Amino acid sequence: MSRTQISDFLVDEVTEHVYIRETYGKTLVELGREYPNIVVLDADLTVSTKTNLFGKEFPNRFFTMGVSEQDMMATAAGFALSGKIPFASTFAIFATGRAWEHVRQSIVFPKLNVKIVATHAGVTVGEDGATHQALEDIALMRVLPNMTVIVPADAVETEKVIRTIVNHNGPTYVRLARVKFPTIFKKSYEFEIGKARVLREGKHVTIFAVGIMVCEALEASKILEREGISACVVNVSTVKPIDVETIVKAASSTGAVVTAEDHNIVGGLGGAIAEVLGENYPTPMKRIGMKDRFGTSGDGLQLLEYFGLKARNIVQAVHELLEFNSQKKSVVL
């Protein structure tokens, strides 16, 4: 494959691994200096979500809500109704699960300008186990009309996302994780709400990915390339509103689709892509992700292996899909 088919936004080689929640915390502090209207709320997890950094610099705009996620979300709504720009953070399971109905009624239905930035999504939470691993947060936020749902793929994108959403008026959910993410983007990377990014062109299969799985998808495309399979890789960091045009174009150019996410394949990215393609360009597809099951305790990165969320699992799905497509063709013939 020629170099021109690989996005200029990608680093040549991954050399850095970064806690994207730390990027969030630091970016929030910088934004706090520019925007006096930003207030930050957290539900007794400030050290983990890194909102504590904002709290240190702006104690008067920082609200420790205690272990009260529902209260936190509705309070954030009140701040938004009073012209503030509230960021509300806690673990993804509590932000989207525990407080879901408060988020729905008090924030999203009235289209309030609340930024929910949740950390510790997915199985990479690790040792805390199934109760703490949000595998349904994308789904829970995506079913809400008016909601914007963003899943950054690395630290560079996280910073751009946080800076972008400050100027976006409306309810927003940003999904971050616990473990360090490989930095895959150059500083020049451009993020735009609602825009999926083709990171690599390809002819035989399209891999749509979010979060830490974008790196795995790129890794998979390299393995596939050595086998003579050319894979297109797309970062669908905005899961809602979803970029129908880019998705249909990328799927139709290859005729085979694999999705990859650290989330339940039901209702998450896999579900979202299936909805788009089902109505616009039905394409054979396979979904890599949590296969409608709960997580478990273990090292976060080890769990990606255990649950089949690695580049080689994407490669295997591609093989099965291309095999299926070729058999289908021979049946038609």
Next chain:
Amino acid sequence: MHERTKNVDILKEIARRVRIDLLKALHRAKSGHTGGSLSSVEILVSLYFSEMRHNPKNPRWGDRDRFVLSKGHGVPALYSVLAHAGYFAREELMSLRKLGSRLQGHPEYDLEIGIEATTGSLGHGLSAANGMALAARMDGKDIRIYALLSDGELQEGASWEAITTSSYRKLDNLCAIVDRNRFQNDGAMKDIKDIEPVPDKWRAFGWEVEVLADGHDFPSILSAFEKARQTKGKPFVIIANTIKGKGVSIFENQGKYHGVAPSDDELKVALNELGEAA
């Protein structure tokens, strides 16, 4: 049924060993909640070695008393107590939080190892205990239900929904215990979101309240359980003033040891203080 004792020296010795094992397990796991595990030890030892009727050799025994660890993150202490009571081998404690282990980071319902309810998300456990207490009453079972809550957990609205249900339903077969160590994840509760006056609030919600000045003192814990059993027509709560990190000087009242496991050096200090060679 499990042999029970009121002998304070025996209970103290069990508590010492429970602490040693839970700290070794947390150290091996390299993550987990140290402070809130240590603050619950005497309460849990009292329940499993003195107060509750249960049988580790027959964990599904229908007439056993039930225990719900509403503060699920404190489960290393419960696992250690369950191992010492004979539900599973102490060696299994070293699998805490590892892939494939029954000893999950937060408790998952598994009667084989003595876990009665899945918890870990704060503010659920007392409701589950209410359900058990209502079912026991329906079935005419003379059993008792216990739930251990943390003080930070009382910031959850759901806790107060449950607290209201227990008193409205007059659940006198239910005894709640609050591990009142006055710390939560982010620091001292008074600096994060103060919830005092805790005993008055429970009283106002219709509970019989017993405040323990020292939630690590076995005789007072045991006599509070005795009072609870004798109280009719109302649910009973023991508000136990405890010390987060109790038993290890470097962890005591140190907010930062809420969610961190002991390092190699810290484990050495801890084992030394607990009279165990590393």
